[in-house]
Amino acid sequence: MLEKTTIARPYAQAVFELAQESGAVAEWSSALDLLKRIVSDEQMQVLFNNPKVSDQQLQNLVIEIAGDALGVQPGNFVKILVAASRLQYATQVAELFEAMRAEAEGTVDVEVSAAYELDQAQQDGIANGISKRLGKKVSINVNIDETLIGGAIIRAGDSVIDASVRGRLTKLGNDLN
Helix, strand or coil, X not given: CCCHHHXXXXXXXXXXXXXXXXXXXXXXXXXXXXXXHHHHCHHHHHHHCCCCXXXXXXXXXXXXXXXHHCCHHHHXXXXXXXXXXXXXXXXXXXXXXXXXHHHHHCXXXXXXXXXXXXXXXXXXXXXXXXXXXXXXXEEEEEEECHHHCCEEEEEECCEEEEEEHHHHHHHHHHHHC
């Protein structure tokens, strides 16, 4: 079976191109985020493979839940996904769309897991370092992970920098074995 992102990629690419052509990238981003939240709901996921629920019922339910927040073109996109039995891939479509948007805008989201709260100067230092390294604007999100003991783990796209005490101890243990 194909990986979810492989299935979602052509849909995300088509939507991104449409959004760029129509100058509605931000609107599509919001609509796809809403769609992602709707299809991620456990009760909705049960309906995807339920033979008693028709495509029309599923489509109507999603559009009704979203209300006016979805818009006409994204509503039509829901219809396309339902007709192709691909609605369950909306989460991956939204994530791929956001990655394409970030690439086009020259930005990168950086996830920092730290053992303690980082002050603004520390966050700015990390952001500046990553920005210089990748040549992109950086948006930082910090979360606390007390299991790290000290230091931080920085994730920027596919790159991971493990500067945590836990990571160093693990590496030391592996080197000793």
